[in-house]
Amino acid sequence: KDFRNTIKPNWCPGCGDFSVQASIQRAAANLEIEPHELAVVSGIGCSGRLSGYINAYGLHGIHGRALPIAQGLKLANRDLNVIATGGDGDGFAIGMGHTVHSIRRNIDVTYIVMDNQIYGLTKGQTSPRSAAGFITKSTPGGAIEPSLKPLEVALSSGATFVAQGFSTDLKELTAMIEEGMKHKGFSFINVFSPCVTYNKVNTYDWFKEHLTKLSDIEDYDSSNREQAMQTVMKHEGLVTGIIYQDTETASYQEKVKGYSENALTYDNLELGEEKLDELMKEFM
Ligand code: SF4
Numbered sequence: 001k002d003f004r005n006t007i008k009p010n011w012c013p014g015c016g017d018f019s020v021q022a023s024i025q026r027a028a029a030n031l032e033i034e035p036h037e038l039a040v041v042s043g044i045g046c047s048g049r050l051s052g053y054i055n056a057y058g059l060h061g062i063h064g065r066a067l068p069i070a071q072g073l074k075l076a077n078r079d080l081n082v083i084a085t086g087g088d089g090d091g092f093a094i095g096m097g098h099t100v101h102s103i104r105r106n107i108d109v110t111y112i113v114m115d116n117q118i119y120g121l122t123k124g125q126t127s128p129r130s131a132a133g134f135i136t137k138s139t140p141g142g143a144i145e146p147s148l149k150p151l152e153v154a155l156s157s158g159a160t161f162v163a164q165g166f167s168t169d170l171k172e173l174t175a176m177i178e179e180g181m182k183h184k185g186f187s188f189i190n191v192f193s194p195c196v197t198y199n200k201v202n203t204y205d206w207f208k209e210h211l212t213k214l215s216d217i218e219d220y221d222s223s224n225r226e227q228a229m230q231t232v233m234k235h236e237g238l239v240t241g242i243i244y245q246d247t248e249t250a251s252y253q254e255k256v257k258g259y260s261e262n263a264l265t266y267d268n269l270e271l272g273e274e275k276l277d278e279l280m281k282e283f284m
Pocket of ligand 1: 047195196
């Protein structure tokens with residue numbers, strides 16, 4: 001299955017978002033789903049363009065609101081694999097309320113955040129993920145607030161799948177997206193996706209120097225929430241791999257009475273060729 005389309009991304013050369021796009025395409029191909037079985041919903045920001053670069057249903061939504069749309073899609077059509085994407089500004093500032101409630105709601109959606117610790121599209125302002133002291137045109141004297149900690153927030157909000165990747169490690173990133181898509185419930189994947197144009201602090205080299213792979217930690221058990229939280233805190237959030245997965249808790253859909261019998265599927269849409277023609281004419 002080919003999830004590539006002919007649109008050339010207009011990200012800056014070297015932007016971390018290219019790898020996230022490629023990893024989503026590879027994960028979907030590895031899962032052997034068809035393009036019409038995947039929907040990618042994005043918010044606003046450089047990362048928001050991603051939904052237009054994948055051969056699947058795509059919706060470039062509004063700032064911080066990719067998740068409500070993605071959850072609605074999943075509830076309306078249980079056959080769809082739904083991915084929501086955005087940046088750290090999109091998901092952890094204006095969209096933070098949706099992020100936390102989506103995590104605790106546990107609808108079967110994969111949420112991938114391209115975390116570059118800055119606002120790139122608007123040319124380099126401090127974001128909720130920028131470290132204290134981070135200097136940009138919006139904080140010329142250095143950011144006063146500490147950086148938001150998405151992994152701790154996710155783990156303490158009842159997340160059933162938490163992972164973190166790095167743009168240069170396509171193999172690990174693809175594998176965790178695949179696992180996230182297979183997970184029954186909400187999967188939260190934070191990706192360090194450097195902004196090469198505006199963030200001159202959190203560069204590829206900086207991450208290479210500071211990141212620890214969970215696979216290198218002896219006896220790390222991703223089914224243990226307490227260990228996950230302690231490990232994330234000890235490494236100040238700078239770990240990659242599947243941090244936590246709970247395969248026992250039922251997803252939101254599984255808890256909704258009658259969902260499996262009544263939610264839409266392609267089969268029960270009953271769209272014959274005639275009806276399809278009629279609908280297409282309405283759109284033209
Ligand atoms: Fe990527 Fe930064 Fe360029 Fe945006 S401004 S496309 S985040 S490198």
